[in-house]
Amino acid sequence: MTAATPAPDLAIESRGLTKRFGEQIAVNEIDLAVPRGAVFGFLGPNGSGKTTSIRMLLGLTQASSGQISVLGQSMPDSLHAVLPRVGALVEGPAFYPFLSGAANLRRLDTADRNAPSSTRGARVEQALARVGLTHAAGKKVAAYSLGMKQRLGIANALLQPRELLVLDEPTNGLDPQGTREVRSLVRSLAAEGTTVFVSSHLLAEVEQMCTHAAVMSGGNLVAQGTLADLRHVGQTRVRVRTPDAAAAAAVLTGLGLAPVHSDVPEQDPWVAAPLPREMSVDLTGQPESIVTALVAGGVRVRGFLIEESSLEERFVALTGEGFDVLQ
Amino acid sequence: MSSNSVASSKVSGNGVPSRRRSAGPALLGSELTVLFRRRRTWAMLVAIALIPILLAVAVRLSSETLAPGEGPPFLDRVTQNGLFVAFTAMIVAIPLFLPLTIGVVAGDTIAGEAGQGTLRYLLVAPAGRLRLLLVKYAGVAVFCLAATLTLAVAGTLIGAALFPVGPVTLLSGDVISVPESLLRSGLISLYVTVSLLGFAAIGLFISTLTDVPVGAMAATVVVSVVVQILDVLPQLSWLDPWLFSHYWLGFADLLRQPMDLGSFGDNVLLQLGYIAVFGTLAYGRFSTKDILS
Numbered sequence: 001m002t003a004a005t006p007a008p009d010l011a012i013e014s015r016g017l018t019k020r021f022g023e024q025i026a027v028n029e030i031d032l033a034v035p036r037g038a039v040f041g042f043l044g045p046n047g048s049g050k051t052t053s054i055r056m057l058l059g060l061t062q063a064s065s066g067q068i069s070v071l072g073q074s075m076p077d078s079l080h081a082v083l084p085r086v087g088a089l090v091e092g093p094a095f096y097p098f099l100s101g102a103a104n105l106r107r108l109d110t111a112d113r114n115a116p117s118s119t120r121g122a123r124v125e126q127a128l129a130r131v132g133l134t135h136a137a138g139k140k141v142a143a144y145s146l147g148m149k150q151r152l153g154i155a156n157a158l159l160q161p162r163e164l165l166v167l168d169e170p171t172n173g174l175d176p177q178g179t180r181e182v183r184s185l186v187r188s189l190a191a192e193g194t195t196v197f198v199s200s201h202l203l204a205e206v207e208q209m210c211t212h213a214a215v216m217s218g219g220n221l222v223a224q225g226t227l228a229d230l231r232h233v234g235q236t237r238v239r240v241r242t243p244d245a246a247a248a249a250a251v252l253t254g255l256g257l258a259p260v261h262s263d264v265p266e267q268d269p270w271v272a273a274p275l276p277r278e279m280s281v282d283l284t285g286q287p288e289s290i291v292t293a294l295v296a297g298g299v300r301v302r303g304f305l306i307e308e309s310s311l312e313e314r315f316v317a318l319t320g321e322g323f324d325v326l327q
Numbered sequence: 328m329s330s331n332s333v334a335s336s337k338v339s340g341n342g343v344p345s346r347r348r349s350a351g352p353a354l355l356g357s358e359l360t361v362l363f364r365r366r367r368t369w370a371m372l373v374a375i376a377l378i379p380i381l382l383a384v385a386v387r388l389s390s391e392t393l394a395p396g397e398g399p400p401f402l403d404r405v406t407q408n409g410l411f412v413a414f415t416a417m418i419v420a421i422p423l424f425l426p427l428t429i430g431v432v433a434g435d436t437i438a439g440e441a442g443q444g445t446l447r448y449l450l451v452a453p454a455g456r457l458r459l460l461l462v463k464y465a466g467v468a469v470f471c472l473a474a475t476l477t478l479a480v481a482g483t484l485i486g487a488a489l490f491p492v493g494p495v496t497l498l499s500g501d502v503i504s505v506p507e508s509l510l511r512s513g514l515i516s517l518y519v520t521v522s523l524l525g526f527a528a529i530g531l532f533i534s535t536l537t538d539v540p541v542g543a544m545a546a547t548v549v550v551s552v553v554v555q556i557l558d559v560l561p562q563l564s565w566l567d568p569w570l571f572s573h574y575w576l577g578f579a580d581l582l583r584q585p586m587d588l589g590s591f592g593d594n595v596l597l598q599l600g601y602i603a604v605f606g607t608l609a610y611g612r613f614s615t616k617d618i619l620s
Contacts, residue, residue, distance in 0.1 A: 058451045061617035083453035090451065094444025098365055108445075110357040111452035111459075117353055156448065 010069070011036045011164050011195040012057060017066035019052050026052045029066065030221040032214060034197055039190045041206030041227075042199040044216030045319050050199045051091050053216070054168050058088055071163055084114045087162040089170055093153030097142035101133055101152050104141055109159050127155040132181065146173035154182065164195045171205060183209045203315050213311075217319040231311055236275045238290060241303030245269040251297040255290065275306075354454060358466045362432070368470070371428040372477050378424060379416035379482035383409070387489045400579070409490030410508050413482025414582070417519060420478055421575050425471075426551035429523055432470045433530025434544030436463040437613060441538040441620040456614050460531070464606070467527040468520070475516040475523075483512060501584035511581055518578045522594055525571035525601025526551055532609040538620045568593075571601050 012034035019027040027049040034040045044050050055061040057068055059076035068075040070082050095104045105124045109115045115123075128137050131151040141149065150173050157165055167186070171179045186196050186209050200206050206213055207227065214224040223230055238257070242248045245261045248271040252259040257273035287306050294301050362368055386405050397403055400418050404411040437460075440446035449459060486492070495508040503511070530547035537543050554572050557563050567573050574594035580587040 055447075055618065059453075060447055060450060061619065062615065079453055080455065083451055086451070088448075088451045090447050092444070094448060096361060096443070096445060099361065103360075103364075107357045107361060108448050108452055110353040111449045111454035113354070113455070113458070115452075 009036050010034060011038070011071060012040075012197060013069045014053075014057070015067045017053065017056060017068060018064045019049075019056060019061065020064040025219050027056070028219040030216070031224075032221065033224065034195065035212065036195050037190070037193060038212045039186060039196045039198065039210045041210035041213035042197060042216065043201070043203060043206050043213055043315065044199075045201055048216040048319070049219040050201075050216055051168055054088075054090055054166055054197075054199060058086070058090065058166065059083065060090070084112055084160070085163045086166060087157030087159070087164070088166040088168075089153045089157050090166070090168050092169070092172060093149040093156075095141040095149065095152060098140060100138050100140055101144065101148075101155075102128060102137040104152065105156055105159060108156050112160075115160060123159050127158045128152075130158055130185070131155045147175060147178050150174055151178065154185070158189075162194055164197065165189060166197045168199045169201070170198060171200070171202070179205070203312050207311050215315060215318050222318045223314070227311065230314055231308065237272050237307045238275060238287065239270055239272045239303070239305040239307055240290075240294060240299070240301060241270055241305075242294075242299050242301055243269065244299045245271050247297060248294060248299045248301075251294050251299060252290075254297075255293060272307075354458065354462050355465055358462050359469060362466050362470060368432070371431065372473065375420065375424065375428065375474050375477045376481035378420050379412050379478060380485045382416055382419065383412045383482075383485040383489050404496075405486065406490060408495060409486030409488070409492045410483060410495055410505070410512070412486030412490070413479045413512050414515070416478055416482045417475070417515060417578070418576060421519065422555060422572075423552075425474055425478075425519070425523060426526060427548055428474055429467065429471055429527055430530055430547035430551060431544045433467045433527045434534050434542075434547040435540045436467060436531050437534040438537050438543040439534075439540040441618070442540045444620055446620060447618050450618060457610060460535075460606075460610055460613055463534075464528065464531050467531065468524060471523045471527060472516070472520045475519045476513075479512045479516045483509065497582050497584050498579060499583040503584065514581050514586075515578045518581060518591060518594070519575070521591075521598055522571075522575050522577070525598040525605075528602045528605035528609070529571070532605040532612070535609050535613040535616065569597070571597065573597065 010033055012032055014030060014032040016029045016031065017027060018025065018029050030049075030053060032053070042050050042053070052061070056063045057070060057075065059079045062076070071085055073082050075082060095101075096107065099107065102124050105127060106120055109120050109124065110117070125134070125137070128134050131154050133148065133151050133155060136144065136148060141152065144152065150170070154167070154170060157167065165186075170186075171182050174182060183205075186198065190196055190211075198206070198210065210227060212224075212226050213230055215222050215230075238252075240248050240252070249259040249261055252271065252273045257275070259271050259273035261269055261271045287304070291301060291304050294304075382402075383405065386402065399415055401411045401415045405415060437446065440449060450456065454462075492505060494502045494504055495511075496502050526547075529550055530543070533546050533550070534540075534543040551572065554570050558567055558570050558572055574590055574597065577590045577594060580590050
């Protein structure tokens with residue numbers, strides 16, 4: 001296959017990546033394409049195969065089948081060349097509870113034989129400062145809160161300048177303030193040219209910091225692209241609030257739309273209609289024209305709204321709404 | 328900054344000093360730091376030191392003198408020469424207590440990191456699976472040495488404190504000076520350390536099989552007990568020379584003049600065999616293991 005040579009502009013690329021645990025397929029033939037420089041959101045409900053995929057990308061587990069290339073080199077064959085350029089937070093932070101935060105970072109830094117020992121102290125200090133843990137550097141990790149451990153985990157990923165950061169649920173356990181800090185940290189890293197691969201089950205988080213996203217559901221990759229692309233797949237709709245629902249629907253039908261109405265008794269009824277893609281240009285360009293048509297048709301308009309479909313609707317449409325874990 | 332990361336990705340380390348592979352011993356240093364900063368390690372070493380201390384105090388406090396050959400080997404000589412405390416304590420500790428502590432350390436090597444979750448971070452650093460295994464094994468070996476030296480030093484000190492110290496009469500009847508007997512103590516510590524290395528390799532292998540450190544520790548200790556039972560069954564005497572515990576009490580050969588190093592040579596070969604077999608098994612298991620913890 002000639003396409004096997006990875007495109008040079010992809011930080012992570014996988015083809016047909018599959019992981020089976022016995023009978024169960026945890027990850028089913030996913031083709032990830034993470035462009036360099038992107039902040040890539042890896043979305044999916046719990047148990048959808050995100051962490052398993054990340055473990056394969058980092059060479060922690062072996063893929064049952066499929067190819068992976070990270071930073072242009074195939075994994076896990078080139079693991080020793082690739083991983084020093086990758087910072088990672090995988091499935092929550094993990095540290096030696098009887099060592100201080102700084103001692104933990106020094107310990108993990110020695111594990112990378114490329115990490116220069118001469119700058120170790122300075123790099124540890126810098127990483128701790130970057131996540132706001134300077135004051136707790138000498139405290140034993142056993143005394144850290146979950147949020148502090150999470151920050152320390154991120155600091156560990158930042159011990160060296162990295163080309164790629166893989167952050168698995170980086171805001172887990174953080175308070176709103178910490179979540180905001182992580183978001184701005186990710187943005188500043190991205191501004192420095194680092195590719196950031198963030199997994200999350202929180203859509204709002206991805207929506208706020210990512211340029212690209214992929215959605216996992218039940219081990220399958222169900223959508224992938226820029227955030228704008230993903231939003232765009234969903235439809236733009238008009239919503240009209242009116243007591244004359246039937247008349248409004250008739251007018252909208254006359255305009256070539258397909259209205260649906262909802263009558264919740266105690267509210268004013270809504271009439272909603274998706275704007276077809278090809279029409280949406282002139283209609284969304286001049287949505288007033290719909291109002292004009294409605295008014296001309298004798299419809300009392302109490303409210304009028306153009307709704308971009310939110311990523312959330314798209315996410316729910318892709319992954320299902322229930323609490324049931326698929327796998 | 329962006330120009331920085333672009334440059335490093337293109338040059339890919341060419342000429343960048345940070346890319347030199349110089350930090351080989353750093354991981355071992357860090358491993359030993361982690362090992363000896365644990366309270367558990369010190370608790371075990373203190374417990375080991377208590378063996379000769381209890382033994383010496385008990386002998387000192389009891390009024391009756393032992394007839395020659397009564398009690399554990401050398402115990403009858405302790406009252407005449409305190410230097411024998413260390414030798415007696417060694418014999419008392421080897422069958423159970425030393426294997427117990429080494430089982431804890433060896434069983435914890437990989438399983439402990441896995442159970443704690445730090446294994447995944449060491450491996451994505453990347454530590455390298457073979458390198459990590461070697462460093463872990465070296466850590467256990469250092470602990471073996473620390474344990475036997477603790478026994479020897481604590482035994483010598485308490486013996487000197489409670490009993491007269493003088494030239495030592497060896498098993499062969501020759502008499503050696505006090506400094507030379509201290510040297511022999513050191514050699515015995517080394518002999519015992521070497522004797523335990525095969526067992527330590529088994530512990531390392533067992534540790535790669537599970538993510539539950541307590542399980543690996545218990546299994547390792549059970550192995551040492553089972554093997555020692557096999558060692559005393561007369562029906563299995565043909566098996567004896569192949570058991571890793573066979574030379575555990577063979578250090579008495581160092582208390583002869585001249586020293587009999589024949590058993591030591593056999594012991595080294597036997598231990599190397601165990602290290603080769605179980606080291607290979609450990610690598611075979613660990614190099615392909617899915618790290619799911």
